[in-house]
Amino acid sequence: MSSEQKNYHLQCTGEALETVKQHEAPQDITLFGSCFCPFVQRVWVALEYLDIPYKYYEVDPYKKPADLLEVSPKGLVPGLKLHKYTPARGLNESTVILEYLEDIAANTTKRSLLPTDPYARALVRLQCDHIARSLVPAFYRFLQAQDESAQIEYGQEFRSGLEALAALFERADRDIVQGGGAAGVGEQKALGAGLGLWLEGGDLSLSDVMIGPWIFRASNVLKHYRGFELPTGDKFGAWITRLFAHPAFRVTCSTEELYLDSYERYAQNRPNTSQVANAINAGKPLP
Ligand SMILES: N[C@@H](CCC(=O)N[C@@H](CS)C(=O)NCC(=O)O)C(=O)O
Structure with a gap:
């Protein structure tokens, strides 16, 4: 066929x-x-x-x-x-x-995807570290898994990875914004600058950029091929809505069919799909 x-x-x-x-x-x-x-x-x-x-x-x-x-x-x-x-x-x-x-x-443009405070920057980098080492490989393990038991196991792994990311976002909110001693909404917003779209009124951060493309592919490719539903909690849902609607993100998105077609190879775990797919199959780190 x-x-x-x-x-x-x-x-x-x-x-x-x-x-x-x-x-x-x-x-x-x-x-x-x-x-x-x-x-x-x-x-x-x-x-x-x-x-x-x-x-x-x-x-x-x-x-x-x-x-x-x-x-x-x-x-x-x-x-x-x-x-x-x-x-x-x-x-x-x-x-x-x-x-x-x-x-x-x-x-040059003086724009930035990071906060200015060193501890706040470090918290965003912790989020990025989790994304690169856990969440992205978990996405491919889940998508490439062929037996049902492996799909269940890796689906859970991906979901827990997303929950762990949400916990890291919450930690940054708690430590930097809530714990920052802000007197009012304006000061809170200033403390939250660079901490990303998880915060209401926030803007894009390095971690949003690092994971956004896989959240988007979870919403179409993982949904279509693995029946996956992204977490629907209030904050999680609001974050995803802000991410997908963000102008810098939206203008880089193609239509759903492009992703469904392009990822069928991964979903069927076809031989020689890519260096990433081979690394996942061999249990090695991603290229
Ligand atoms: N670690 C690389 C990974 C990039 C990557 O794997 N890109 C894929 C496309 S999504 C690619 O070029 N694949 C070609 C191949 O597998 O030979 C990065 O973060 O830039």
């Missing part, structure tokens, strides 16, 4: 496609991206939020074109090509790229 198999897409759709069209002109930074990739979406949301000029360039990372390998040695997206250097330089690894963009913005 291979003719009926769905494959990954090679062009964005919906709002993401409109954004691509607005970013076709040369800039100092070119983002090498793939429309379905959540690691790319992280970087893309950050570029939008931090208001850094960029050109979007779609590549097929499974074909490993030479221009991608020049900027990203393992041939993984995202990659950045930095044209302000002669010859141009490259940068890869979504988390490293996020830090780089944060540094660029500090000197």
Whole structure:
């Protein structure tokens, strides 16, 4: 039945496609991206939020074109090509790229995805650490699991990971905002700056950007292939609504069909799906 198999897409759709069209002109930074990739979406949301000029360039990372390998040695997206250097330089690894963009913005647009207080910054980084080490691998274990018992086990693992993230968000709220001795709503808002969309009235944080793409794929791909429902508690639901509606996030989202088609390979755990899928199957850390 291979003719009926769905494959990954090679062009964005919906709002993401409109954004691509607005970013076709040369800039100092070119983002090498793939429309379905959540690691790319992280970087893309950050570029939008931090208001850094960029050109979007779609590549097929499974074909490993030479221009991608020049900027990203393992041939993984995202990659950045930095044209302000002669010859141009490259940068890869979504988390490293996020830090780089944060540094660029500090000197240019003055926008930031982090709070200013060192302890508050550390709490956001704890959230990011949990996302990278636990939550993202759990997503793939769950999606790639084929037997029912493994799907139940890894579904629970992913759900507990989300609950642990919510607990880390709550801790930042308690320690920084509630414990900050704010006299009124204005001061509370100032203390909460950089702590993310978990807080009512908050704005995007590094951790929202780090996990947002997988929350989005949980809402469509995991729902479709694994019957998964995201936690519905008041705060959790409000956070997701704010995340999906955030302009910097929304404009990087394609339509649901693109994700369902592109992730069928993972859901069926087809051989040679990707380096990420192989690492999950081998019980190794993600590339
Ligand atoms: N650790 C990398 C992971 C990036 C990654 O795995 N990207 C996937 C697309 S979602 C890719 O390029 N896959 C190509 C392959 O598996 O060969 C990052 O954070 O940037």
